[in-house]
Amino acid sequence: MTVKQLSMPELVDACRDLGVGNVGLWREPVQSYGLDATAELVRDAGLTVTTLCRGGFLTAVDPAERAAALADNRRAVDEAATLGTDTLVLVSGGLPAGSKDLRGARERIADALAELGPYAERHGVRLAVEPLHPMFASDRCVVSTLAQALDLAERFPAHQVGVTVDTYHIWWDDTAPAQIARAGAGGRIHTFQLADWTTPLPEGVLNGRGQIGDGAIDMREWQGYVESAGYTGAIEVELFNDALWARDGREVLAETARRFVEHTA
Numbered sequence: 001m002t003v004k005q006l007s008m009p010e011l012v013d014a015c016r017d018l019g020v021g022n023v024g025l026w027r028e029p030v031q032s033y034g035l036d037a038t039a040e041l042v043r044d045a046g047l048t049v050t051t052l053c054r055g056g057f058l059t060a061v062d063p064a065e066r067a068a069a070l071a072d073n074r075r076a077v078d079e080a081a082t083l084g085t086d087t088l089v090l091v092s093g094g095l096p097a098g099s100k101d102l103r104g105a106r107e108r109i110a111d112a113l114a115e116l117g118p119y120a121e122r123h124g125v126r127l128a129v130e131p132l133h134p135m136f137a138s139d140r141c142v143v144s145t146l147a148q149a150l151d152l153a154e155r156f157p158a159h160q161v162g163v164t165v166d167t168y169h170i171w172w173d174d175t176a177p178a179q180i181a182r183a184g185a186g187g188r189i190h191t192f193q194l195a196d197w198t199t200p201l202p203e204g205v206l207n208g209r210g211q212i213g214d215g216a217i218d219m220r221e222w223q224g225y226v227e228s229a230g231y232t233g234a235i236e237v238e239l240f241n242d243a244l245w246a247r248d249g250r251e252v253l254a255e256t257a258r259r260f261v262e263h264t265a
Helices: 008-018 026-034 037-046 063-083 102-120 148-151 176-185 219-228 247-262
Strands: 023-028 048-056 087-091 126-129 161-166 190-192 235-237
Touching: 008 023, 008 026, 008 037, 008 148, 008 247, 023 026, 023 037, 026 037, 026 063, 037 063, 037 247, 063 087, 063 102, 087 190, 102 148, 102 176, 126 148, 126 190, 148 161, 148 176, 148 247, 161 176, 176 190, 176 219, 190 219, 235 247
Parallel strands: 023 048, 048 087, 087 126, 126 161, 161 190, 190 235
Antiparallel strands: none
16 A cells, blocks of 8 residues: 555566565455456565455444445455465454444454454464554544554454554554563564654545654664564555655655665664
């Protein structure tokens, strides 16, 4: 999504030319290009798919809506397995229309994980619950902290359910370093993502993720936390940014690779 202006073949070519060996994919562009075609494309290019994003949106109350969400998440697991990644990132979902019951919404996520976790395990896929910044709690994700994400994940085996650590969403939380250690001790850090925090936020907020190095977050500090917790997996950069999307995608990818080297250990 950092360079969503690139087609799937363009993305693969740019990664190969720049020596980027890993790529995190999103379902919409994969579905647009074709699941099997994407799997073949990345495999032939020697790329490793680190994660698939996203499943989730599991907070509905209506039985038909819940059934539809579960079915979509099972499809997402199937897609992840076809692409060769072992990690499906989950954005849990916001409050249902008219509801103010955060606790009830989080409990419905746990109910869904109880069904999806074993299904994912059978397909060789782990679920990574991602906490989002509290500004998204009403409409996108009622899980706002790593502690909340771990409280959900720890009800299930670590090889079924873990968490996503994303600097953009947790950098403000002074309890997050301890929660990263907690996640690492339980083997539950399933992916680690970087994006910077810049202000003022744009209208609509969602596409306000800053390029690495442009904002307030010390990337090395957070990298240190996850590595001290035992994480040895890939580090993803996930930027939602209209200004970056308006630029040449290959230039943005090259810039992002340079910034990654500059601002990580």
